[in-house]
Amino acid sequence: MANSARTAAILVAAGRGLRAGAGGPKQYRSIGGQTVIFRAMEPFCRHPQVFAVQPVLNPDDTEMFNAATRGLAHAPPTRGGTTRQASVHAGLEALADQKPETVLIHDAARPFVSQAMISRAIAAVARTGAAIPTVVVADTIKLVDGNGDVEATPERARLRIAQTPQVFRFDAILEAHRRAAREGRQDFTDDAALAEWAGLTVATFEGDVANMKLTTPEDFVREEARLASSLGDIRTGTGYDVHAFGDGDHLMICGVRVPHTRGFLAHSDGDVGLHALVDAILGALADGDIGSHFPPSDPKWKGASSDRFLKYAVDRVAARGGRIANLEVTLICERPKIGPLRDTMRARIAEITGVDVSRVAVKATTSERLGFTGREEGIAATAGATIRLPWDNPLDTSWDAKGGSA
Structure with a gap:
């Protein structure tokens, strides 16, 4: 698959972000003087290889979304589902008529994605038709049982932390989502897991430790301080x-x-x-x-x-x-x-x-x-x-x- 393939992007922004504390959905909060969702979306809107950016929203957030992303060119937002998986499926269906060859799927709660990472993603999808950014695990990981007791220590050298944007051949990931919907599978936490279930080989490419997901109030405090110091x-x-x-x-x-x-x-x-x-x-x-x-x-x-x-x-x-x-x-x-x-x-x-x-x-x-x-x-x-x-x-x-x- 050539890197010049028609590439679209889906921005998943329908979540409520309850673990981030009070203040409304975390994607509409400000960090470093700009909303999280603007920072997450803007690199895709500017990237020369991305022809369409498809936001997926909770319809209750439309007014906040319009205010937070003013000045960015994107497709009309589509309505998200009750799970991340359902929201991605909605975004894929909204893009289907535009017939992209590849699609990037990114979480709106990751505001520090770079254009370089987007370029790496588009290049990486060529090998297997599915690829995700990963970073190495620095700490030793333990598997624990229901009592909190250690069951096993996985080999750290083979462990990776998955990030977004995850990138796929469009027709393959759309069919995988449609099949999961037909079979009542709603339990996939990311698109790579769904792709694995559908039989796709998921490659990896270099992620970025700065491309973190904002989840807790402490994440906002830490990243605000990092931005200020930079x-x-x-x-x-x-x-x-x-x-x-x-x-x-x-x-x-x-x-x-x-x-x-x-x-x-x-x-x-x-x-x-x-x-x-x-x-x-x-x-x-x-x-x-x-x-x-x-x-x-x-x-x-x-x-x-x-x-x-x-x-x-x-x-x-x-x-x-x-x-x-x-x-x-x-x-x-x-x-x-x-x-x-x-x-x-x-x-x-x-x-x-x-x-x-x-x-x-x-x-x-x-x-x-x-x-x-x-x-x-x-x-x-x-x-x-x-x-x-x-x-x-x-x-x-x-x-x-x-x-x-x-």
Whole structure:
């Protein structure tokens, strides 16, 4: 089977995750500033060899799913079953009309799958038509009886821990699931076990110890700390913008339409708050300024909504593997009064950026009737952004190695 075969992926996300503790299904919780399910799904959506990603959900979670995966291209979700096996079967049937040649099956509770592992999976399926990622067992394993007494010690060298994505020739795994359903077999804990039962030879390929499944509250705590420690390159940036008043009946400020006796003279919508934030984020990235990415000479940005600019800057951070730690805007004007709108503006910035509102500040001051803002000829804004990026060398996190002093 060639590696260029049409490959689809199923993301199994119908479980309730009760062992993970309170807070709703674990796949919709946040870890490292992003939802678990987004992290689990995004590598498949971006992989050049995967033509379709099929989510399988509990229908009660549709709203959470849509919010958590906004921006990802995927097939319409299908309804999951009462077991993982039933949910995978539903996903396979949903894909059948698209006639994939191979299919990757991945658990939504594994948010650290890499594109490299997906590529290894697609390559590995060629040998037998079924393959799973595994990692070696580091500890000695014991078989115990019902009383907790040791019965046997298996040979550790032959033991492996199975992970996902598991990969199969599509027609073979679909027929295996259909046969299991016909024969009333609902007890398989993973697709490899079902494939073995159906007579398929299941090969293995190199897994990844980082590709762990989030199961308990302790898993979330540990992985949150690991992600935080990996983002040790802390950057700050500042931004400034100003726009004069012109004709109009409203102002766009921090993404909020504010009624006013004047409008902004601007090429876009003139949102000084968001423009300053864009420059602050780009400054933290050392990635130019808003004018270099959205030149005012380009007519396509005429009247553009500034939330597009801010989302673009946020995406630039994500593309570098980073996250935004804090955003703040200070508006300088006599009118309109910002205080009554402060929390609305904070919420709007949080919505655009995907940053928790607790990490967004909006402040305001006047210039004591001095200068152009004091004469109410326009509004100025300053902004600051703190972002966290991974070190270029993840094994080298010392400040001294980055050019600072010990």
